[in-house]
Amino acid sequence: MPLSGRPRTRAAILAVVVASTLAACGVTRGDDSRDLLMIIPNSPGGGYDLTGRAAVAVMDAEEITGGDITVDNVVGAGGAVAMTSLIGRAGDEHTLMTVGLGVVGSTYSFGSEFGVTDATPIAQLMSEPEGILVPADSPFEDLDDLVKAWKTDPGEIAIGGGSSPGGPDHLFPMQLAATVGIDANDVNYVVYDGGGPLTSALLGKKIEVGFSGLAEFEGSIRSGDLRVLGVSGEERYPSGQLAEVPTLTEQGVDLVFLNWRGVLAPPDISEARTEALIAYFEEMHASPGWKEEVEKNGWTDDFRTGDDFGTFLTEQDTRVADTLDELGLL
Numbered sequence: 001m002p003l004s005g006r007p008r009t010r011a012a013i014l015a016v017v018v019a020s021t022l023a024a025c026g027v028t029r030g031d032d033s034r035d036l037l038m039i040i041p042n043s044p045g046g047g048y049d050l051t052g053r054a055a056v057a058v059m060d061a062e063e064i065t066g067g068d069i070t071v072d073n074v075v076g077a078g079g080a081v082a083m084t085s086l087i088g089r090a091g092d093e094h095t096l097m098t099v100g101l102g103v104v105g106s107t108y109s110f111g112s113e114f115g116v117t118d119a120t121p122i123a124q125l126m127s128e129p130e131g132i133l134v135p136a137d138s139p140f141e142d143l144d145d146l147v148k149a150w151k152t153d154p155g156e157i158a159i160g161g162g163s164s165p166g167g168p169d170h171l172f173p174m175q176l177a178a179t180v181g182i183d184a185n186d187v188n189y190v191v192y193d194g195g196g197p198l199t200s201a202l203l204g205k206k207i208e209v210g211f212s213g214l215a216e217f218e219g220s221i222r223s224g225d226l227r228v229l230g231v232s233g234e235e236r237y238p239s240g241q242l243a244e245v246p247t248l249t250e251q252g253v254d255l256v257f258l259n260w261r262g263v264l265a266p267p268d269i270s271e272a273r274t275e276a277l278i279a280y281f282e283e284m285h286a287s288p289g290w291k292e293e294v295e296k297n298g299w300t301d302d303f304r305t306g307d308d309f310g311t312f313l314t315e316q317d318t319r320v321a322d323t324l325d326e327l328g329l330l
Helices: 010-024 047-061 077-087 101-109 143-152 168-180 195-203 215-223 271-286 288-297 306-326
Strands: 036-040 069-073 095-100 120-129 131-135 158-161 188-191 209-212 226-231 258-265
Touching (some): 047 095, 047 101, 047 215, 047 271, 077 095, 101 168, 101 258, 120 306, 131 215, 168 306, 195 215, 215 226, 258 271, 271 288
Parallel strands (some): 036 095, 158 188
Antiparallel strands (some): 095 258, 120 258, 131 226
């Protein structure tokens, strides 16, 4: 059943129409097919795309599913369009979707009728810290510089993130603001649809600061176009250039914040099929290839499946709803 408290707005109705059209154009798979479709709820190159394609590549290399896996980027409304498409495929036992905190937020901020708890939970794959990004020539040399300027006039500093209100790139700066003594309602937050547009906004000086996971910005950081003022994990990145970036706690800010991503299936699939899909990801998680992906991308190996993941999704859904309510955004 749809979650209560989700007003069906014009944006949600548009999402339903667009997603239904996308679903109708999909490939039909018979019950005996071993082929799968993995829906990615944002643009190529974004965090969901990176995670979803990494999982697909490992499963393909290990021949885990015994069939082909097609990847389809369904873009729109911060992931709410993809969520609606997934729910519209109720009973389809050959479709999966990458999901995360950003999609949870988008289902609220775009007034979607459906949320992540309406789907079938398969597996949480990982978690990762967020980073604070600035252009190379930013006047903010470190986190203390940013905090001092931000506290002086919060509304004058435009910050951006690659997720809708309620997503990780929104929740992180709101929690950071509250931690350093800034009213979160005074934060000037600008939404961008993923890492690519956020990078362009930073380099084009449309915003002063960006908040996001760092894996998709690795090229711009390596080239020196972007700098990282701090990371939100309990510890620094274990290796590479990002290992030089201090955590927030190292810089005197008592905050740890982690984003996460996982995989859902449509509602109304059989228990046997749910267990089979979970088994695919358990085998993937145990493989050397997945361990390499986790290490390469600086992810934390947070893995849980089935009902445990479902309980976690309910907690995350409540977390987002409560935060948006406190900010007057519901």
